[in-house]
Amino acid sequence: MKFNTRIVTASLATAILTLGLVGTAGADSKPKYTIKQIMKDGLKGGLAKKVIEGKATSQEKIQLLDYAIALYETKPKKGDPASWTKLTGDFVAAAAKVAIDPKAGTAALGKAVNCKACHNKHKYDKPR
Numbered sequence: 001m002k003f004n005t006r007i008v009t010a011s012l013a014t015a016i017l018t019l020g021l022v023g024t025a026g027a028d029s030k031p032k033y034t035i036k037q038i039m040k041d042g043l044k045g046g047l048a049k050k051v052i053e054g055k056a057t058s059q060e061k062i063q064l065l066d067y068a069i070a071l072y073e074t075k076p077k078k079g080d081p082a083s084w085t086k087l088t089g090d091f092v093a094a095a096a097k098v099a100i101d102p103k104a105g106t107a108a109l110g111k112a113v114n115c116k117a118c119h120n121k122h123k124y125d126k127p128r
Contacts, residue, residue: 031073042067048113051098052106061099068095077124087118
């Protein structure tokens with residue numbers, strides 16, 4: 001059992017380290033998905049809820065992780081970039097943990113996808 005925990009921990013650390021390197025290396029490149037796409041398909045579309053409830057397939061968990069990484073790579077339209085990095089980084093770490101370890105708890109992911117936490121600080125309200 002200890003061996004599996006080490007593999008999961010090493011894999012998670014590698015994923016987070018890679019994310020950090022990708023985030024700095026591709027600072028001027030466009031993310032794979034727009035914020036609008038991520039919100040529509042990943043969060044409002046029910047994918048995150050499905051993963052949190054433990055009903056998602058491995059492929060769906062990887063898709064949520066892909067959305068989380070793309071969100072991390074975007075720049076917030078308003079608010080402190082450091083806050084954005086922390087909030088989206090927590091989302092990536094929680095999604096990676098669930099994607100890598102099928103027995104991992106989803107409580108951290110549930111906390112990381114708290115819409116209000118991000119929207120209060122970073123959602124841009126279009127002028128009407």
